[in-house]
Amino acid sequence: GNSVTQMEGPVTLSEEAFLTINCTYTATGYPSLFWYVQYPGEGLQLLLKATKADDKGSNKGFEATYRKETTSFHLEKGSVQVSDSAVYFCALSTESSGANSKLTFGKGITLSVRP
Amino acid sequence: DSGVTQTPKHLITATGQRVTLRCSPRSGDLSVYWYQQSLDQGLQFLIQYYNGEERAKGNILERFSAQQFPDLHSELNLSSLELGDSALYFCASSLLNSPLHFGNGTRLTVT
Numbered sequence: 001g002n003s004v005t006q007m008e009g010p011v012t013l014s015e016e017a018f019l020t021i022n023c024t025y026t027a028t029g030y031p032s033l034f035w036y037v038q039y040p041g042e043g044l045q046l047l048l049k050a051t052k053a054d055d056k057g058s059n060k061g062f063e064a065t066y067r068k069e070t071t072s073f074h075l076e077k078g079s080v081q082v083s084d085s086a087v088y089f090c091a092l093s094t095e096s097s098g099a100n101s102k103l104t105f106g107k108g109i110t111l112s113v114r115p
Numbered sequence: 116d117s118g119v120t121q122t123p124k125h126l127i128t129a130t131g132q133r134v135t136l137r138c139s140p141r142s143g144d145l146s147v148y149w150y151q152q153s154l155d156q157g158l159q160f161l162i163q164y165y166n167g168e169e170r171a172k173g174n175i176l177e178r179f180s181a182q183q184f185p186d187l188h189s190e191l192n193l194s195s196l197e198l199g200d201s202a203l204y205f206c207a208s209s210l211l212n213s214p215l216h217f218g219n220g221t222r223l224t225v226t
Contacts, residue, residue, distance in 0.1 A: 034214065036217075041219070043117060043119070043205055043218050043220055044158075044207075044215075044217040045117070045217070046214045046216075049214060102148065102160055102163055102173070103148075103160070104160070105150075105157060106157070107157040108157060108158070
């Protein structure tokens with residue numbers, strides 16, 4: 001079956017530090033990969049996505065590259081801000097057509113950024 | 116604002132009781148998904164509906180059921196509640212293969 005593994009948390013960084021959150025996956029077929037972010041008291045929001053190997057998703061200074069050879073989709077940001085403090089989820093979907101976009105999520109990792 | 120509305124925001128009830136959680140998807144979205152988020156299990160997919168019909172089932176207990184109505188809103192029914200059912204329940208909606216849009220969740224506390 002499909003699964004997503006995220007690095008253990010929580011992660012605490014100082015403002016302007018470099019961020020890497022590791023994510024690896026196991027899937028049948030050719031998955032699409034996603035990063036979702038959950039701010040306190042809110043639902044999950046799509047941060048970025050990549051649908052095929054070597055694609056790079058990017059948004060709000062965050063980036064992640066779909067690496068098929070290492071089955072990874074690590075999230076990076078060059079300079080984090082206090083407002084980036086949230087829970088980050090890596091996810092995949094293997095539905096390629098029709099109305100199925102069922103996501104398999106990793107356990108999530110909490111990021112806290114200190115001023 | 117994702118456009119997905121969930122009610123109620125909070126629900127406190129006793130073991131053995133039954134509750135109904137409600138979700139209104141984004142305008143135009145035909146698919147509705149239910150997820151359970153707990154500290155120990157993380158985000159678990161429960162069930163998906165598409166245009167009124169059940170499309171996929173995940174780790175949903177037999178005590179739980181859901182439906183999607185002709186106006187596309189969905190309800191998740193949880194019965195014979197146990198302490199372990201305490202969690203955040205999220206609804207998400209999407210249109211065909213577009214990414215999911217999540218509501219803010221219903222926090223269920225079973226005492």
